[in-house]
Amino acid sequence: MKSGALLRTVRLGVSSLLLHKLRSLLTTLGVLFGVSSVIAMLAIGEGASAEAQEQIRQLGSQNVILRSVKPPDDLVSSQQSRISSYGLTEGDLERVRGTFPWVRRVVPVRQLQQEVRFEERVLSPRVLATVPSYLDVTGRVLFEGRFLSEQDERETANVCVLGYEVARHLFPLRSPIGQRVKIGSDYFTVVGTIVPRVPLGSDAPAPGSEVTGEVLIPLSTGWRWFGKLQVKIRSGSRDMEEVALHEIIAEVDRPEHVEAAAAAAREMLTRSHKKRDYEVVVPLELLLRAQETKRIFNIVLGSIAGISLLVGGIGIMNVMLATVTERTREIGIRRALGAKRRHIVVQFLVETVVLSVGGGLVGILLGLAIPLAVEHWAEMRTIVTPTAPMLAFGISAGIGVLFGLYPAWRAANMDPVEALRHE
């Protein structure tokens, strides 16, 4: 059939469908919602997964993170006032530094419970005492000024770097660089600010503390001013905690060695700690797990999408079968006037494809609109990959052909004599 003839067939198909506007509209709804939900769900899933992977990547895919964890409460007596001592020690740090294979850089982090003030503004961010390589190893980015230096570390200098949120809160109208903020009872000069990062689940602030953002000071300064003991006042009781280091971040030289290094770290900690007051976080493992989760999600999504599109296709086929029966006489007339079987097949196939592609196209528009709405109202990140609409379009056209074939075949194989006699 020539392209002109096909074009005419499409036009005639559309005019046949327009004879029953409501019926055609209802018929397309199945494919419409199927396609739009596929696109929307893919976009939301893609967005959530990208966010999770980004958070994990920010931890450093080449890092092994050793973290202090407060052991379960039953291990310490529930006295009114007590000192609980747990977590990573300087000994652990030395062992990681000295004996760990493949480790390139080691970054110890101490977290202090201190208030940060500037003039009348007060905040309780995470105050982290750490070393200059922290910035590099954790992949953080400097926003303004400079980061902590080796010299600061040697001189136990009273300098600090503010997280972006802290800087914005304490210095809403001016640059914080060179200003002096009060941390605990001492004054620190602000030397720089760093770009915020998306918070990760286990990085969330401890309950009860109003932590927003973070403040970084040299490790040596932290030891000097704040010591090991920390006092937490919580609902009337005073908790004292003795934690030497809250985190040891070990950067491994190559991604292939991450797993071995993590295993070594776990073994080392098992041997040197009596209690389970630590955890080993391997961002790479989390990343792989996230990817696996995404894969499963995609399979589930694909099945749901497949079923909904199947339902849509069956709906179309059902209506087309009814249409074929209803138009038996027309088929007879066309056959008598010289239509070949393939003309009839093409005619009904075109109508089915017009229905399903029409539904598919509107479905794509709706499917592109839903992620925008979700982003706006639910404040979730969504990513529409260009393949999703194309895939959806291909599927809807495929449904048209697949589910149109049988009704078209039925139409083409009617006996013209019988068809002409049909009332």
Place this chain on the structure above:
Amino acid sequence: MPGGNGAPVAELRDVTRVYHMGAAEVRALDGFSFTFRQGEYWSIMGTSGSGKSTLLNILGCIDRPSSGSYELCGHEIGELADDELSELRCRYLGFIFQSFNLIPQLTVLENIMLPLFYQDEPPAEGRERAETLAARLGLGERLRHRPMELSGGQQQRVAIARSLVNDPAMILADEATGNLDSKTAEEILDLLDELHGEGKTILFVTHEAIVGRRAQRILRLADGRIAGVEEGMKDGR
């Protein structure tokens, strides 16, 4: 020109058409032999069950004989595939039906042009030809209308234009006036007379004696066989 000397258009030899109704066997046509020639205007008459519809279906190449041979314009149809039959219908036949059988979603012009649409190589001047035919049949103002917007007589004119658009060797009319009032029927019959006068071959199946007598000749059928051949009221023109 009329008479027994035109070139054969449709030649049937010993055609039998058997239907199986459960265990019973019905011979709708039983050893039917006849030749319709170029330029003839026949009415085919008979009571219901006489086999006239079956004969028309076979002549129209939408049904095949159970045995015997049918040659349409030199093509033996017994061995042809379905597609080839479609092509013969397209090239050599025009159909006029009792209930007009126009396609409702198409305009008058599109309905007239429909047979051309199914030709392997539609003539370039097809639209022009359809418009000329429509004008001749008094439908010039109605080309963009849908069939439902026309009167019965007008619809049948559209059907006649459609049957002429491919310049067929033979026009098959099946009770073409059956759904029309007598005045409109008369107009349609006049039109067929006119076409016959131009040398068209027309086979008109009817059970109405008044209508049947308008043809040049009458072929009477009974029980699937020829029961008689008579001259019509108007012998040619």
